[in-house]
Amino acid sequence: MSYKSFQEMLKKVFLAIFIAAAISCSAGARVDLNGEEPGTLQPNAAQSVIVKDLVSLFETVHYKKVPFNDSLSSEIYDVYIKTLDEGKNYFLKSDIQSFEQYRPVLLKDLTEGDLSAMFHIFNVYQTRYLERLNYAVSLVDTEFDFTKDEEYIYNRKDEDWFGSEEEAEDTWRKRVKYDMLTLKIREEEGKEDRQKRIETLTDRYNNLISQAEKTNNDDAFQIIMNAFTGAIDPHTNYFNPSFAQAFNEDMARTFEGIGARLMMDNEVVKISEVLPGGPAFKDKTLQVDDRIIGVAQGDDEFVDIVGWRLDNAVSKIKGPKGTVVRLKIIPAGQELTSQPTIVSLTRDKIVMEESSAKKETKTVTGQDGKTYKVGVIKIPGFYIDFEAYNAKDPNYKSTTRDVKLILDTLKQENVDAILVDLRGNGGGSLMEAIELTGLFIKSGPVVQVRDTRNRIEVDSDDDPSILWDGPMGVMIDRFSASASEIFAGAIQDYGRGLILGTQSYGKGTVQSAIDMARVISPANRLLLKAQSSTATNDAELLADGAPAFGQINITMAKFYRITGSSTQHKGVIPDIKFPMIYPADKFGESSEPAALPWDQINATKYSPVADLGPIIDSLNISHESRMEKSPEYENLLEDIAYLKEREGETSVSLQETKLRAERAENEKRSKARREARQASLGLPEDSEEGSTTDVDFIEEESLKVMADMIGLIS
Known part of the structure; x- marks a missing residue:
């Protein structure tokens, strides 16, 4: 692997964490411990059960016999904060000081299935993240002075946390200035297009904001669980249902679907690649840069997926081999207001050659x-x-x-x-x-x-x-x-x-790899199954009506x-x-x-x-x-x-x-x-x-x- 390849790999890993940690949704649990809730995410009952039974699993079957004490609680806290904001670009010093009360009790909370403190920290992070990006958007049309000799600290992990909003804003002003200067230098010699740079940065920041606003409690729970497991062992990982599916597909080098790679482009799902040998390739009706605005299962009604998260859209489009999915397509190069075409494809098994x-x-x-x-x-x-x-x-x-x-x-x-x-x-x-x-x-x-x-x-x-x-x-x-x-x-x-x-x-x-459904106690399964009657998202349910619990690689x-x-x-x-x-x-x-x-x-x-x-x-x-x-x-x-x-x-x-x-x-x-x-x-x-x-x-x-x-x- 070349150094460039490795840098690209790091970017992908960071982006995956970034979108997961900065991506709104459901459920109901304990209110914020401090009486004020900067975000809206709270754990659901299934997540509380998962973490409680996961702690028990660690104590009984994990190879590394780690004492479950205050020292481990402190390590979980440090890993969690580092996972969310290793570069110290979002939290204020006052935030960190307010979080310190949770350091000695996080492990006890997890043992009891109490995720309120962890979710509170996540909500503060998400609030700060959106504040920083919205501030960045407000600065993109600033007339920056590129003759001024000043420096932007892009690696702040050894710096102190922001002491005030003013200090945070000064750093982010420099961040925007650096992004703008980088675009300016990349331009062809003699070409000056300030308006285009403004549009590029505005789109970039707004796209990140859009992804952050789609964060749900599963994303927060994924981050929380990996902070917990990572404090004990770097190779033990919890995967929520969608992550578990992706992991297992990667291990198999196969998946079932239409045979196309998808990406987000301004709130719309776009085809980035048609995989050779798959249904889309054989049918020849889908092309790169076509946009998918609606999905229907067989003869069912179409569901509009504009503005959806990519993973939710993908779960609608993928499906078992032999089943039919219909797609509303806006062909590449046409406006979104154009009349969509309907494409019907029979899903098949795709081998990732x-x-x-x-x-x-x-x-x-x-x-x-x-x-x-x-x-x-x-x-x-x-x-x-x-x-x-x-x-x-x-x-x-x-x-x-x-x-x-x-x-x-x-x-x-x-x-x-x-x-x-x-x-x-x-x-x-x-x-x-x-x-x-x-x-x-x-x-x-x-x-x-x-x-x-x-x-x-x-x-x-x-x-x-x-x-x-x-x-x-x-x-x-x-x-x-x-x-x-x-x-x-x-x-x-x-x-x-x-x-x-x-x-x-x-x-x-x-x-x-252990399916968490095997770990959840029978009493908790019955309790959750009874509660699942109020669930509105079919993707959260297993075939027998019980919530999907994900997978632990331990x-x-x-x-x-x-x-x-x-x-x-x-x-x-x-x-x-x-x-x-x-x-x-x-x-x-x-x-x-x-x-x-x-x-x-x-x-x-x-x-x-x-x-x-x-x-x-x-x-x-x-x-x-x-x-x-x-x-x-x-x-x-x-x-x-x-x-x-x-x-x-x-x-x-x-x-x-x-x-x-x-x-x-x-x-x-x-x-x-x-x-x-x-x-x-x-x-x-x-x-x-x-x-x-x-x-x-x-x-x-x-x-x-x-x-x-x-x-x-x-």
Whole structure:
């Protein structure tokens, strides 16, 4: 994963939290503890039951035995405040001071199913959030002075909370000024369109306000629960029903619906992508940028969805395979006042091929002068469609099944080696990690698992067949985690292949997904079922009439390699090392305060395939020699140094000349790199090829290492 890709990933994660935490609705519980209610959200009865039974579940089955005391209550409080406003952009100091009364009692409240204090804090946050954005909207047409030398502190997490509204407004004035200046600098040279910048920022802020005003108590509850679970363990997560569905679909790489990606555009649902092979693709009646203004199930009446939240609209459009959904469509390019067209589609099962394992064949020349073919298999996650698997569907979707097909194809292409790319692979199904390992070893143990009672289970590959017995390598990075580390660790321990890259994430814990309906006590289920007769939202009900409770992914065991070493914290150390772009103390398990420690158990009995030690020593000599002469390696080191240098920066100049100079310097640096690479490739200076942004230096060098390995083995 490149630094740019990682930044984009962080933006998506932040946006998901941002919209969830800043998104109005229902229910009735205790009134605000202070007698004044800045927001309108309050917990419902089901949420109170869920949290009470969830606390009991933690005390009985969670792997980490944490004392439920005042110290944990304080940690929950800190995590919750940080989750809502880590950048200290919204709360006032007086808000935080008023919240301190809840610090010692939050855990006791949760144990009793009392969410009033947590919801009160959330409501204050939402109020402050809307105040800041509405103030930003009021400033967009200000005539800013971009010659004035002042700074905007964009990273305020080490600053104090706003001492007053005036201090908050001054920071947000600078925020708007910075946003406006950024747009101005992005404009083409000589072009000045202040009105367009005003419209762009107004739309941007109003869109955020619109999303915030759609917040419901499920969103607040999701944030609250993850603050609670995150204070105990970074990998235990509560998912409300819609989040649970999304998680399980991602694990399966399949879903049932019309086969289109949707987005919000000015309060209207818009089609952003039509997925190949789905009903919308086959029907050819829907196009990118078409807008959906109404939805009907079969022959039912249409429901107007303009102004709806995206997740609610999606739940109306998706549905079981074989059912019919009708859509009112305003075609792309037409005004919303145009006469809509009616499209009828039969939903089907959609396979998300773009996030499945893929292959590519690369040609590389070794030090011996010979040319070799290497099959690169990119695996983005360890996925399996459990529903189809349990139903004994012979064509169920899984990582191992996909890689089997890829290996068959690569063998037909007569590749000399296989390179498995697990960079950025956050894990997934343990079963898939074991079965995938089995494609490359004859049989034997793959991983050890210790549960809450200290019982150790050895999970093995029992299939003696091997799909690939030739040279292989596995690429990992700091974001290769969990099941990725099990696979890479087993390949390394057996001496089956090379591990190339940087130290992996270090997530050595096992989570089990539990439907909260199984956790809720019978008495509470009956009580809630009786209350559900007043529910107005069908999406909140299960088929039997009981409220949907969501899902908890809870840590119940710990991984250990067959050598007995835990992957927790330490992860997998590669045989062929590359510089680490992301520091271990800021990214990975080592950066998680509530993470479990590293430990060790006895090794299990296994028979290594080979001792690659002597080969690894020789390969490292050649690898390091190439790295020292490589311009890309030098660029990588420069990038790491540059990031380290800027790591502590928290502010940016609001003086136009300074920002333009900084941009010019960055462009000069990029141009010099591009020209140097073009020269090394023998390309003319004005060629569009040779861009360093498209260079995957880690893969290129890994392929060269694989060529060296093939030569040595031969």
